[in-house]
Amino acid sequence: MRAHRVAGVAxxxxxxxGVNVVHSSGRAARQEVFSLHAQVASxxxxxxxxx
Numbered sequence: 328m329r330a331h332r333v334a335g336v337a338x339x340x341x342x343x344x345g346v347n348v349v350h351s352s353g354r355a356a357r358q359e360v361f362s363l364h365a366q367v368a369s370x371x372x373x374x375x376x377x378x
Contacts, residue, residue: 330365343369
């Protein structure tokens, strides 16, 4: 899975507290282009606290 590899690279390069990998599938999930699509987002605790 390429998204898993991208998440690993993001962890090494950015050193976030966590990483979200999201896959949306189908109209109800607001998928607009009907192909495999995954999002990788780095997350930091300070951002969750609103700082």
